[in-house]
Amino acid sequence: MTSPRSGLRERKKQATRTALREAALRLALERGPDNVRVEDIAGAAGVSPRTYNNYFSSRAQAIVAAVTAEREARVAAAVAARPAGTPLAGAIADAIVTQYTDPGGHDPAVLLLITSRPDLRGAFLGTAASIEHPLAAVIAARLGTTGQDLAQVLAACVAAAVRIALERWLRPAGLSPAASGLVVPSGSLPDLLRTALAPLTPAIQAAEKAAAGPGRPAP
Amino acid sequence: MTSPRSGLRERKKQATRTALREAALRLALERGPDNVRVEDIAGAAGVSPRTYNNYFSSRAQAIVAAVTAEREARVAAAVAARPAGTPLAGAIADAIVTQYTDPGGHDPAVLLLITSRPDLRGAFLGTAASIEHPLAAVIAARLGTTGQDLAQVLAACVAAAVRIALERWLRPAGLSPAASGLVVPSGSLPDLLRTALAPLTPAIQAAEKAAAGPGRPAP
């Protein structure tokens, strides 16, 4: 499922993709994001600048991808790993918190880098949307054949909630006008994620109940 | 609220913005989207090409903006217009369906134009996100001071659901090579919107109850 075709070709592709994003992050940290051109990134990865654009559609995307990696696949896998009996809402929240809390073995200075530039901020928040499709597939598997459309909506909502949580997380660093002290400055990321995901619990529970009722699917 | 500063300056700004997007749409319909350059759009609106980019960050955005106009503000206003007693979920759904069903006095050929090019499709779906902030403000007003964060999440989810509905709406046109007849996707747009928004009802109701809870006893 995750690797429909495993051959030399596919491995090479993943290798260049990884090399590309690692090079992008490393150079951005070394020189600052404005002093690195796509030419440099491509050169460091050993490919042509044109090929770079076959993998990433913007510089910010490549840099951010080095941090987020294949987080979306891991979230989906973690949700799928929970036994079928456990409540879906909790499984999703746990999986997301776990995967987003994992530092991923990267320099903490990366966060400061991302929060500093608006385009990097935007690209980082955009990565939250990437969990939508994998998550939709997993939720759909839970809900059965009757809830495909429903699963898509729920996954989109989860992705949206995650994005909100990330926004709040790096808001203080983004802009710090006189509004300090009005709202809670910034909780920990796990807390922010759970707070943002909590409102969706009723919707997810209702979906589970609706799917279990009329369908009674027997695979 | 909608016009914090109403002066000559602000009116001129709106005028150029409108001229810009109308010109973009008209030229795109006349020549096809690939045969229109920003230089042409800016020229037709009577401004410099550089100024064009001060209003829209891409060509697709300008074209699509001519269709969506200030839909987000109208949705928020419609929700705010409902009396305070009415259930929030229904008010939101009604407002969205009403505003998105309104043709806006535009050529039906526009839809075919938007569905044909991927970048226009993307920009069109992106407009769904623009209802997020106005809607968050309105929902926050309903929920009171305790539910600011909650309102933001709910608004994001509503926006996400609307995007899903729009995706489904113009999905068949985007993929099927079948030249057979018109773009009649699976279901009318109002139905798709209500279907996509329905799963959120439990979450919205729970939010209403939670907001009303601390203040007064639950029924």
Next chain:
DNA sequence: GCGCAAACTTGCGTGTGCGCAGTTTTCCCG
């Protein structure tokens, strides 16, 4: 092994997005 088809890479050219600094227009208050 062999050769063909599909997938990937690459160079080129074009239009585009946007930062920057200077000029012009609008605002506002004394």
Next chain:
DNA sequence: CGGGAAAACTGCGCACACGCAAGTTTGCGC
């Protein structure tokens, strides 16, 4: 009514994203 400040418009320049049409590599069946 005048003058200074803030905001918007504009020209310039640069790097970038991406379509296109080659050339190159991988996969696969015979």
